[in-house]
Amino acid sequence: MGDALAVAATGVIRGRDDVPPLFRPPAPPRHFVGRDAELDGIRAAGVTVLTGAAGVGKTALALKWLRERGSGAQLCVDLAVHRIGRVLRAFGLNVEPADECAVFRSLVTRRQFTLLLDNAASAAQVTALLPPSGTVLVTSRQRLEVGHVAEVGPLADDGRLGPLLDRSYGELPERQARLYRLCAWQPGAFGVPVAAEIAGEPACDVEDALDDLVEKSLLTEYGDYAFRFHDLVRAHARTKR
Known part of the structure; x- marks a missing residue:
């Protein structure tokens, strides 16, 4: 046809x-x-x-x-x-x-x-x-x-992922780094309002920071204005203080 x-x-x-x-x-x-x-x-x-x-x-x-x-x-x-x-x-x-x-x-x-x-x-x-x-x-x-x-099963870290994530995390401005750490404790997908509540910041500022995390491949955008972590990335974020 x-x-x-x-x-x-x-x-x-x-x-x-x-x-x-x-x-x-x-x-x-x-x-x-x-x-x-x-x-x-x-x-x-x-x-x-x-x-x-x-x-x-x-x-x-x-x-x-x-x-x-x-x-x-x-x-x-x-x-x-x-x-x-x-x-x-x-x-x-x-x-x-x-x-x-x-x-x-x-x-x-x-x-x-x-x-x-x-x-x-x-x-x-x-x-x-x-x-x-x-x-x-x-x-x-x-x-x-x-x-x-x-x-496609869960990905096991063979030792190469950690250094890559450390380098990406080290390049983050403080707002994005803080959001990366805090949102990692939220299970599953989450939207801008949830992230704003977790961070205690205005939704417009949080949305921009989330977009930056997506651009750096530390977060995945899922559907309309929803975000989620890959399991290994979430585990990495939870180790940061």
Whole structure:
């Protein structure tokens, strides 16, 4: 299926060759270490599903593979945040809801994108979006029987992570360093209001500091204005005083 179907379905087509910034894969965390076996388990053709518990590092692993071993243009869609219609509109495609999945598959195939489908909820959600060929990475908390399934377990520190985190922490201004230490005691994901209450500071100041921690790969932004620590990063932050 090509652009002709998109025109027939919508009457409008405005395509762009570049990937819109919102849907380009972000850089992997700077403190990413290990996972060599898991990286080797991702296939350079076909579908690989990275499955594991929340916060275990599935997305970081996928981004690392894309940065170091992927090829061509890359498209990243967080299925927990973005609907496919929004992705298509970012490419200038106005598509009827019933045709969105078909046009998306055509877009990925035609432009030979390497595709990352992040935070998939079900096999049906994934299969509706799979192109007939190419490389697709999927992350999910569920074990989806789609393509090659690779289990991602907790990451053990092999001695390389600690020095990297120490260096990143040592570069933090005092406000960010204090927030890093305090929020590490908050289990799971947390939002700006919770962080502001913990720090005893205005929400606007805390939000800026949290953004800085995300930029330094010490914190992960999750959904809309929610944040969380990787387990090993949280453990490191709890050792700081």
